[in-house]
Amino acid sequence: MALESQDIVRRSATTTPPPQVRHAGAAPVAKLIDTSKCIGCKACQVACMEWNDLRDEVGTCTGVYENPLDLTPSSWTLMRFAEHETEAGDLEWLIRKDGCMHCADPGCLKACPAPGAIVQYANGIVDFDSEHCIGCGYCITGCPFNIPRISEVDRKAYKCTLCSDRVAVGREPACVKACPTGALVFGTKDDMLEHAAERVEDLQSRGFENAGVYDPEGVGGTHVLYVLHHADRAEAYSGLPQNPRISPMVELWKGITKPLGLAGMLVAAFAGFLHYLRVGPNEVSDEDERAAARAIDEEMGNG
Amino acid sequence: MAEPERRAMLERYSANVRTNHWIVALLFVLAALSGLALFHPALYWLSALFGGGPWTRILHPFVGVLMTIAFVLLAAAVFKDNLMEPRDWLWLRRFGDVLRNREDELPEVGRYNAGQKLIFFVFVVTLVGLLLSGIVIWRQYFSGLFPLGAVRFASLAHAFFAFVLVIAIIVHVYAAIWVKGSLQAMIRGRVSAGWAFKHHRAWFRERLSHAASSRARPD
Numbered sequence: 001m002a003l004e005s006q007d008i009v010r011r012s013a014t015t016t017p018p019p020q021v022r023h024a025g026a027a028p029v030a031k032l033i034d035t036s037k038c039i040g041c042k043a044c045q046v047a048c049m050e051w052n053d054l055r056d057e058v059g060t061c062t063g064v065y066e067n068p069l070d071l072t073p074s075s076w077t078l079m080r081f082a083e084h085e086t087e088a089g090d091l092e093w094l095i096r097k098d099g100c101m102h103c104a105d106p107g108c109l110k111a112c113p114a115p116g117a118i119v120q121y122a123n124g125i126v127d128f129d130s131e132h133c134i135g136c137g138y139c140i141t142g143c144p145f146n147i148p149r150i151s152e153v154d155r156k157a158y159k160c161t162l163c164s165d166r167v168a169v170g171r172e173p174a175c176v177k178a179c180p181t182g183a184l185v186f187g188t189k190d191d192m193l194e195h196a197a198e199r200v201e202d203l204q205s206r207g208f209e210n211a212g213v214y215d216p217e218g219v220g221g222t223h224v225l226y227v228l229h230h231a232d233r234a235e236a237y238s239g240l241p242q243n244p245r246i247s248p249m250v251e252l253w254k255g256i257t258k259p260l261g262l263a264g265m266l267v268a269a270f271a272g273f274l275h276y277l278r279v280g281p282n283e284v285s286d287e288d289e290r291a292a293a294r295a296i297d298e299e300m301g302n303g
Numbered sequence: 304m305a306e307p308e309r310r311a312m313l314e315r316y317s318a319n320v321r322t323n324h325w326i327v328a329l330l331f332v333l334a335a336l337s338g339l340a341l342f343h344p345a346l347y348w349l350s351a352l353f354g355g356g357p358w359t360r361i362l363h364p365f366v367g368v369l370m371t372i373a374f375v376l377l378a379a380a381v382f383k384d385n386l387m388e389p390r391d392w393l394w395l396r397r398f399g400d401v402l403r404n405r406e407d408e409l410p411e412v413g414r415y416n417a418g419q420k421l422i423f424f425v426f427v428v429t430l431v432g433l434l435l436s437g438i439v440i441w442r443q444y445f446s447g448l449f450p451l452g453a454v455r456f457a458s459l460a461h462a463f464f465a466f467v468l469v470i471a472i473i474v475h476v477y478a479a480i481w482v483k484g485s486l487q488a489m490i491r492g493r494v495s496a497g498w499a500f501k502h503h504r505a506w507f508r509e510r511l512s513h514a515a516s517s518r519a520r521p522d
Contacts, residue, residue, distance in 0.1 A: 276477075
């Protein structure tokens with residue numbers, strides 16, 4: 001957080017601009033995941049745990065290729081394997097490297113109530129600053145891709161950092177460095193989109209007519225891009241959402257509800273103050289006491 | 304000027320009800336402050352009162368559950384007296400007079416007036432809503448059991464119910480400041496006969512005839 005601390009464009013639960021003087025120098029970056037080149041070797045998973053010093057618990061074999069079975073607090077990226085049957089009846093093995101998509105409009109950051117626990121750098125990376133994390137899990141509620149996981153040990157949320165520490169010093173993420181087939185590429189987002197367009201053109205010339213780039217607009221675009229052979233069937237890639245967006249319920253909860261709710265409470269309290277000022281208290285007069293006393297005398301006298 | 308010495312007092316709240324009320328009140332303040340800290344960044348500093356962000360997150364749901372349990376006991380004690388009666392609707396239609404402190408023209412009020420009764424039911428509904436939605440968004444123990452869509456809906460619902468409850472509490476607290484003698488009733492348990500005569504005349508008469516029929520001595 002030394003140099004990056006001055007190029008933060010968004011900071012969770014913060015209503016003033018975060019320090020961003022270094023904003024100008026940073027070009028948006030992107031990691032391109034070309035599913036058509038991926039062979040499912042999991043070198044990226046190994047590189048991730050090695051660079052980030054993560055050691056997940058050893059699980060059990062359940063007869064599928066996914067290992068571990070899901071993202072966990074200490075498995076930030078995961079190869080997901082889907083068997084897909086084409087219309088022609090061919091079997092395709094769709095392998096997708098899952099992990100944080102680094103949304104331009106991050107639902108996790110929007111939902112987070114802890115100031116500074118989630119930040120977005122000028123280069124587009126969305127990072128969790130675990131020291132400020134309070135463990136509420138609102139990031140899970142806000143994320144359209146179901147990525148963050150809370151540790152059972154320290155109750156902090158974790159996810160892929162896009163190796164923000166490596167990128168800050170001009171290196172590519174560890175997974176990209178380890179990929180043996182060139183399915184993972186890293187660079188400026190412009191360059192990656194250009195490269196992806198070439199890949200899509202190539203795939204289309206080979207008969208994948210619906211090949212395309214996955215850079216979903218609903219979340220403002222992402223800083224992790226996919227090249228998909230079937231861009232019209234994102235869901236076939238182990239449930240990649242076709243049109244992801246921050247849930248309208250989260251938008252409402254973290255949008256207009258906050259200022260309106262606070263204003264409503266202040267107005268209610270002030271209305272009470274004004275009523276006291278203008279109408280005044282409702283007090284029992286001596287006449288009320290005398291009337292009550294007469295009623296008591298009558299009732300008890302006649303009783 | 305002998306009236307003050309002759310002033311009769313009526314018991315309005317037993318020691319048990321008062322104790323229960325203030326336990327609920329205390330827990331509400333803690334739940335509200337910790338909840339507001341997580342609701343709006345401008346109020347995040349309130350989390351310092353609870354030992355920081357993580358402790359606020361840990362304590363808030365437990366405080367909420369305790370408040371709900373305490374409220375259930377309190378609500379059971381006052382439920383019967385808070386059912387709406389036909390005369391209450393007339394009282395509500397004349398709410399403008401209530402606000403202008405002109406009670407003399409209003410229908411007689413029983414143990415609770417229509418405003419108090421409505422506030423009571425807002426408490427009941429919002430606390431049920433807060434408890435249910437709160438369980439769904441209690442990440443440490445329960446959120447994993449629900450689909451993400453349910454957690455999102457519950458997050459919004461929790462904020463909504465909390466907002467309505469806070470507004471109702473503001474009304475409730477202001478009413479106690481506005482109507483002199485109410486706060487004393489909830490602290491010492493007793494009200495003057497004049498207070499009962501003025502604000503809750505039907506209840507006053509009821510108590511009076513009850514006292515007369517049981518042959519209690521005047522005063």
